[in-house]
Amino acid sequence: MTGRDGGxxxxxxxPFDPVVILIRPQLAENIGTTARAMANGxxxxxxxxxxxxxxxxxxAWYASSGADRILDAATVHETVDDAVADLHRVFATCPRPRHIIKPLMTARGAAAELRTTAQQGLRSxxxxGPERTGLDNEDMARADTLIRYPLNPQFMSLNLAQAVLVMAYEWYLTxxxxxxxxxxxxxxxxxxKGELENFNAHLLRELDACGFLRNEQKKxxxxxxxxxxxxxxxxxxxxLRTLHGVVRELSHNRRSKQP
Structure with missing residues (x-):
């Protein structure tokens, strides 16, 4: 299935760019907007x-805003183990503190690590996790590193596509x-500087002529x-051309009124 125009x-x-893995996503629209976020990054x-x-x-295709080919190439897996089997490094987003002992990185730190992994010819x-609950402990057990975004601690609520966009953006910035x-x-x-000096000379000539610079002490x-x-x-x-025109017009009007 593809979008109406191919996108x-x-x-x-x-082949070594990071793989985005959606675990038990609930809405097709969220998968489509995730593809849109991925394409931006x-x-x-x-x-x-x-x-x-x-x-x-x-x-999903309608919601992707033209990121059709990402959806066309997407693969479906029954389990997390199957989805990560060919990868060398697995990161997991973790919006809430968990009783897990693993390295914890920010999105920016993880993006730098992902870039290094790709440059080494390793897949990551x-x-x-699902929109309502996020990843559970069993899901995170498959990851070697956790990612937690440094957001407002009073309100850390992202939808699925927003969470993906943060990582895609940080990946792109690397x-x-x-x-x-x-x-x-x-x-x-x-x-x-020559063009500026030419204008300054033009302006000062006209200011001298109209008497604006008549105070020799302050001149x-x-x-x-x-x-x-x-x-x-x-x-x-x-x-500068506009300013030349302004000065020229002002001086022309002044001279036209002289007897």
Whole structure:
């Protein structure tokens, strides 16, 4: 079964990327939105253990928003043991404290560990429990590491797709090179010092001509302040052209009124 148009052009990035394993999911829509969350983070491999309403279910494809190919490639397993049999590392999300002695990691720490595991050519998986109850102790016994998200301790309630999205996002960040901040200029460019100086000279000529700089004692400080105003940030070439037009129009109006 596939979506109506085949969905986005998704494909496995690597056989060693983490496998998302849904344990006894209850609603088809939640499986579909999980696939959507996976696609956002660059995860492809989905395994479903004992889905309550069977599989496949058309509602999952409708809820996936185009992540059809993840659902098309998903495999169904009767038991958790079967779903993890070919994996080298198994992580399990654990929203509530349990009386279990295992390594416990944050989502970010687990994502870094998952990336290292993949780079070593080893296969890994992440267990996500049923919507209402989460993983039970028997499920977590199959994992070697637990993951607990550092969220508001007064309200730690995520739906299934949200829980998957947190891990998918952290996984994606482990190799993301997007700068934390950049300056959008679209069709223009950041003005050069020469372009800024050209505008400053234009502005100062007109300010001198209209008498704004008539106080000789204050004039040097006023000029410095104007220079600081236009050089302390990233002014674009388009913005400078606009300012040139403003100054030109103001000076034109002034001169046209002179006798």
């Amino acid at each position: 986005a052009d998704l494909a496995p990035l690597s 660059g995860l492809f491999h989905l395994r479903i253990v004992a889905p309550r309403d069977g599989w496949p279910q058309e509602r 998986g992440i267990l996500f 190799e993301d090179t997007t700068p934390e901040q950049h300056f959008m200029t679209n069709e223009t460019h950041v003005a050069t 040097p400080g006023m000029i410095r302040n104007l220079r600081h105003l236009f050089t302390r940030g990233q002014v674009t070439e388009q913005e």
